[in-house]
Amino acid sequence: MAFIAVALICAIFADFEITTVHPWQELTRLLHGVVTPDFYATDNLGGALAYTLAFALLGVAFGNVFGFILSLLFFSRIVRTGCAFVRAVHELFWALIFLQLFGLSPLTGILAIGIPYAGIIAKVYAEILEEADPSPLQAMPPSTGRMSAFLFVRLPDAWAHFTTYSMYRLECGLRSSAVLGFVGLPTLGFHLESAFSQGLYSEVSALLILFYLIIASMRVWMRRFALPVYLIGAAAILPWGLSFTADNIWRFLTHDIVPYPLRAAPAETGETLARLNEWLQTMLFEQALPGAAITIQLTMIALVCSGLLTLLFFPLISPLLLGRSARTLGHTCLVIIRSTPEYILAYVLLQLWGPSMLPAIVALALHNGGIIGHLVGRYTEAITLRVDACRGIRRYAYEILPRVYRQMLALLFYRWEVIMRETAILGILGISTLGFYIDSAFADLRFDRAVFLILVTALLNIAVDIISRQIRARLRLQTRMERQ
């Protein structure tokens, strides 16, 4: 309840204005594009697809290898904190940083996906390993080495979970990889943005259809024996020739990201401190705080809207409420809704409605409502109703909703942090969340400001993560999340 109240208060102050001149005309053109996809309009479409796949595969592989190693060290506080930090920074922000370090070299794309994913995977794998059945250990000869015990007792049961989770991560990786095109990498997003800005909606829909096909067919082409071939192929097609210089990296790390006042010629200590103080004041009060306020405002509205949409979405795939054919349609809708990266969704809506909070909220609510709706719908498959249970809307309200409500809340709180991270990112599209200030700082080549704001964003995400975990613990909400 408190969350709904907070969201309502946030909504009062929100800016929902539709500023484009002819939103309906634009929408008609977009819809026309959707039904007339043009697969030959994009130059080097095959290349864009291949790069999207290559960055996703290599990035997720990188994240998997390092995430697994880190999950074994997860008992260490330093590793846990480090992982929390790297996953609190969104892939796009990592990409913006690595673009400064490595330019358009493939390393930028691989590390931008791989580093935050390693942080997420480490946490999830550590939890999976912890949940492995410990009873075989009691029957094991006590002098068995730790390594052998791990290989035979912990790893086998966890392995199946690792592979399903990796598949889910690869799906996320494909979305991330596509979105990286928006900051300049040669993936689908790059062509999507240019097609959009020219109003070539037939091309846009062709690109999106291809993207859905890749994700929908993932279970067909992603096979264990083929994985080495894919990885080698992915490494082979990327343009490794693009070079970067160590000088450049060194300058960025030791000079560019140091707060400006500290960089200047050594003045008196007092004067430097005064300037630093001024710099901090500007950053905090003109950028970080307003940005954070908008980010939080948007996050709260989007969170509650995601919840409302979940209530609407999960019956679409629930066998207790709908027949087979209606459910197939529901599944298709939810797949499309949740496979569209929220960044692209927001971008599309922004083109239609102009810059305001509305596109961001609708995009976030649709995407997250789609994901949670899918998971809650799957939960309902496990419910058996008594034979004489009521039907229709009564069944929904009295029999089903009360049974899945707690899981739904748990999932929503779990997504809270994800929504927050996404909200910050949507700033790059022009909504004045933290991402907006970060993107402007990168555009002005003020890397000290950008890094400072990224740190603020990361701290905000970590804080939300902690609060959400405490709420879940207090309400005793069970999350068995994202391991579909």
Place this chain on the structure above:
Amino acid sequence: MPVIELTNEDAGYRGATVLSGVTLRVADQERIALVGASGVGKSTLLRMIYAQCQDRASLIPQEFGLVQSLTVFHNVYMGQLHEHSVWRNLHNLLRPVARDVSAVRDVVDGLRLDDKLFTAVGELSGGQQQRTAIGRALFHTGDIVLGDEPVSNVDEHQARRILDVLGERKKTCILAMHDRALALDFADRLIGLKDGRIVLDEPTAGMTPSDLDHLYFT
């Protein structure tokens, strides 16, 4: 020289005392059955005994303690995990070594599992899983076996055969059992538990199942 020696010891589970004043000596080559109503502390007593002799004993827990996603071969092989190098173990995990496969096959011979050797344990029935756990205990090189209801999931005919195999291969057997007739046939010494204490510790010779009634009824 006794294999196990407990003198007036208490044991508990999660803070609550389950067994008190346990005094017990077990010599080499004894075959002991632990009997008593369910929840009386047979498993706790087995754990106390196991703690004393874990270097030379194998344990068959009541819930089997098998790794569900590994095959019967791997689960049985785990009985000798501590006697091989990590590399050998890793090799066996990825691709079973022929020599170890035949050694495991010898052991599970009497357990009627030979056709399931490379089936994941999770796909087996309760009785087959239990026999896998027994196989693991047999594969262990120690000469003591401790079993918590090791034949509860198989029919009586098979139970007798399995108990024979255990008796042949292990010098000392201490098994918790609920089937009184089976216990009397198998064991040469019987330990009865009631109200958290050992109330009976006698040779089985001449005993009949009804002599044990007082352990179960108040």
